[in-house]
Amino acid sequence: MQRKPPLIWLNITLFTLTFAIALLWVPWHGYHHGFDKVEWLSFILLALFSGLSITAGYHRLWSHKSYKASRGVKIIYALGGALALQNSALHWCSDHRVHHKYVDDNDKDPYSAKRGFWYSHIGWMLREYQVTKPEYLNARDLQNDPIVMWQHRHYLALVVVMNILLPLTLGWLNGDILSMLLLAGVMRLVLVHHCTFFINSLAHIWGKQPYTDKNTARDNGLLALLTYGEGYHNFHHIFEHDYRNGIHWWQYDPTKWLIQLLSWCRLTWDLRQVPQERIETARLNMQLKQVSHRLTRFPNCEELQQHLQLEYEQLKTAITAYYQAQKKLLEAKHKHLCDQQLISQVALLKRQLSNRIKHWQQFTARYS
Incomplete structure (x- = not known):
């Protein structure tokens, strides 16, 4: 012993x-x-x-x-x-x-x-x-x-x-x-x-584990109230260099708010944020994994898995297209270039992404 x-x-x-x-x-x-x-x-x-x-x-x-x-x-x-x-x-x-x-x-x-x-x-x-x-x-x-x-x-x-x-x-x-x-x-x-x-x-x-299941870290809004915003721990363990833990405006993260406030006073700077595309992709991959596991209980599992994979690929393509176009638009604005065609393209891709997200949510909701 x-x-x-x-x-x-x-x-x-x-x-x-x-x-x-x-x-x-x-x-x-x-x-x-x-x-x-x-x-x-x-x-x-x-x-x-x-x-x-x-x-x-x-x-x-x-x-x-x-x-x-x-x-x-x-x-x-x-x-x-x-x-x-x-x-x-x-x-x-x-x-x-x-x-x-x-x-x-x-x-x-x-x-x-x-x-x-x-x-x-x-x-x-x-x-x-x-x-x-x-x-x-x-x-x-x-x-x-x-x-x-x-x-x-x-x-x-x-x-x-x-x-x-x-x-x-x-x-x-x-x-x-x-x-x-x-x-x-x-x-x-x-x-x-x-x-x-x-x-x-x-x-x-x-x-919950909305971003990764490769470790035991969890996201918990109630714990965020007790831990100065550190309760969104699943996000933190996959994106540890992001200065935020609660990435949405409505998530309780006073640590993030303090860092932001100090940055407005020029007391903090170079605040690191993970690109939104990576966050959305991580969330999508976890949803695919979770829904795919639930589909194994159904007799037509193979057919449903194919449909799930198709919906996943279409949504992933829409995410990539939108964020790449958005990046180009931000670069153009930074150079003080106004490209109306690019603005229209980003708006169109945003609508398409929104529609694909709705399709994905409707499909996965049936098997939640």
Whole structure:
């Protein structure tokens, strides 16, 4: 029988103590003493600050290089990351890049969802599963980032400043240090911990797979509400360098909105987006696979499969034709060339694509 790695008592103590305080002491204190508006506002603002520093900073900026940011924004992310208490950006991003490279490999993925909910949520941090000291060979670019390395070298000091001195100072200014430490300190920390941990656990277990089934990642709108927009995880795992997770305007993705807002202020730039044609093609390929599997239950399966393949080819051709023409039109506009014939062609191809999508939806709906 294989021996389990040694326990990491520091992490166990931290997670157990903070969770117990959040579960027992905070409600008791709130019931008997209450929390005022300033304490609740501090709780909300610090939760947003620390959570978005992980999702917009650690994740989309430093792990995946999905956009570029100013020095000031990076410093804020570094401070917010220390407030979130999820290790330094260098360590976090190195682990995350390994996760994407070896996703669902129980031997190489540091928080493989195939080892179960508990392991991928928090268990991987409770034992010495990383037997060798990390060298961060997959994060050489981050080792050349002075702000990442500043945070890495002074991480423990920053953790103390952001998680103890900051709420303590806010409490002193508000006239109630204990209440501020409990709500904006401990309760906020536990909430952000487990909401962001859901990205590694529930986002690989619960939801749909509209873009790929080559890994366990799922899209889940409800999880997006809890994870600062990171719940559209199936999209993320196939298009990891896109600065968005929720690609539609109606999808809840405050991390994307923050990055966009900062770009309007010229504090972020070079926001990377996957071409829409690739997104549509990935979605179409998954629909083909799913419907094709369902058709095996029908006695005239072979005939239906041929019809499905024909509809698929026609829709794929329409997608390619439309987006190629649209690309030409954008290039012409960029050169300040007005080609009425090209504009008419794009409009026609868009109508044809819309009709083909309706045909596809009608056909696949019969076998859903």
